[in-house]
Amino acid sequence: MEKIMEEKKKTLEQILGEWMADAFHKALPENALRDADLSVTPATDEKFGDYQCNAAMGLARVLKTSPRKIAEQVLASAPAHEWVDRCEVAGAGFINIFLRTDRLARHLEAVEEDPSLGTPAVGADKTVVLDYSSPNVAKPMHIGHIRSTVIGNALDRLHRFLGYRVVADNHLGDWGTQFGLLIMGYRHFADQVRLQARPIEELERIYVASYDKSREDEAWLNEARRELVKLQQGDPENLALWQLFVDLSMKEFERIYRRLGVTFDLVRGESYYRDRLSDVLERLRSEGLAEESEGAQVVRLEEEELPLCIVQKSDGGYNYATSDLATVQSRMEEFAPEAIVYVTDERQQLHFNQCFAIARRLGWRVNLVHVWFGLMRLPEGTFSTREGNVIKLERLLDEAETRALALVREASPDMPETQQRDVARAVGIGAIKYADLSQNPQSLITFTWDKALAMDGNSAPYLQYACARISSVQDKYRERFPQGDPAQWPIILGEPVERRLALRLIRFPSVVLRAAALYRPSVLADYLYDLAQTYSSFYQNVPFLKAEEGVRESRVRLCGLVVRTLRQGLNLLGIETPERI
RNA sequence: GCACUCGUAGCUCAAUUGGAUAGAGCAUCUGACUUCGGAUCAGAGGGUUGCAGGUUCGAGUCCUGCCGAGUGCGCCA
Incomplete structure (x- = not known):
């Protein structure tokens, strides 16, 4: 009986593709095949056999012959193959492959023995960092979050199955200007009973209350800014509050993740990378990428035909781009991944294009991938927190x-x-x-x-x-x-x-x-x-x-x-x- | 204004990245349980792939221009 050996495990497409490629190389001059696609794919219709190869048609121009003639020639020099019953040239020059039914049956018997159903471990010795879900602290997860979570988790499982070492990281939105207002809101409006019962709901309520007050009360707003600065400077009391907000939020997120069967290897919010931000800026400056403009530090990306990217605000604060660059750097140092994959909605396309461009300019050699998906809307239009038409997850x-x-x-x-x-x-x-x-x-x-x-x-x-x-x-x-x-x-x-x-x-x-x-x-x-x-x-x-x-x-x-x-x-x-x- | 993305059957989506006669589900219609699970199966109708050009053996897919929709574009993340 056939045994599937791990080291030479191949898909049937690969097996047939190699056989076909071999036949092409025997039949035709080498230079004509330089960048030809000789792959074999499942047949588009049962009547065309089981698998097909479409390479002959593409070669007709180079060889100045009819595609059918090329296909005939290739088949004539193709050696017999244990999987193949017969081949036919059809239509414009398609090569249709008919498999031996008994070979198919024997293969299934072998697949039965294999825990991975014949899937090769192509990811062995490779690491992939997956950045997905990433909700914001103190805000409830709504139906807009489900796509990142579900798609990201499926990519996670797929890669693990293929033998990759996967680092699934929930990159929480846990560091930003909202925390000044949140701290003020907590001190003045928080209801401890409600906070225990429905933490995120209460955090959201006090945030909104604080935000509303800041719109009409300048002193309040200024105080919130001071609290934010204190937090960023490591003030123990504010740091403790911030930690409380994060912990309360995570507790609720975890309840959802448990229901969804989603687990992460790491939960590192943006805050985790905050000590690296100044280094990233320094690096950008020393490489001559960042320059001053209107009091801010910016990177111009004209070569890439992208708008310029702000890496430090005129008030000295850092923003998203810098944070994500610091995150890339940290992940490269710690995990040496082959790829870092981000799963977010489409609104972040430009942002990631800019980040990836800057990373390339810095010479960072890692495959950065943005897997994006379209926004979720309601039949009556885009949903928004303001209109109160969000549907909670x-x-x-x-x-x-x-x-x-x-x-x-x-x-x-x-x-x-x-x-x-x-x-x-x-x-x-x-x-x-x-x-x-x-x-x-x-x-x-x-x-x-x-x-x-x-x-x-x-x-x-x-x-x-x-x-x-x-x-x-x-x-x-x-x-x-x-x-x-x-x-x-x-x-x-x-x-x-x-x-x-x-x-x-x-x-x-x-x-x-x-x-x-x-x-x-x-x-x-x-x-x-x-x-x-x-x-x-x-x-x-x-x-x-x-x-x-x-x-x-x-x-x-x-x-x-x-x-x-x-x-x-x-x-x-x-x-x-x-x-x- | 510029950039990115999308436009396929009444509705929701596919189409192996340029391959053969564009396929599914829902809805509509016709059939199938004294039988291994009917949340099922067998079948029917339904298309100028937004519009107009172009590239080539071959275009839903690539290029150009329109039309329509969504999103983003210097100090939010």
């Missing part, structure tokens, strides 16, 4: 669980109450996460309850349902055939839908690689949905417990692979899969 999670619980009670009335609640939690939270993860994030989202909590069609519950149904089949098999042992029987891909299922199963590793490389969990979500759909069709249209011995065992084995792939994939998206639903 906790309310969204509560609502999701409530709706899911109603569904569970209806579908599984005999299930014990506590289990119903567990399932409802997994289904409700899963639905919310999937709604964010299943689409390319670069478009603005109009929030509606029904969309965020959809539980049919392309949704997490559909996938969870498929998993539960498979578990149920496996149980029934054990019940009815206690002597049966599917592992003793070969996998047979007799029905077309079984072959379709097999083709999807073997794609899992390349999909995971792609999702991580593009920083797009939606790639994985799409795949899982497609797999579950194919499985549902399989389930509905061919019998397995009633099939003859051998076929039955083969199908139970396929079920096992599907459920493992779905579970693993959903786990990488941070979505739970209950045994029953």
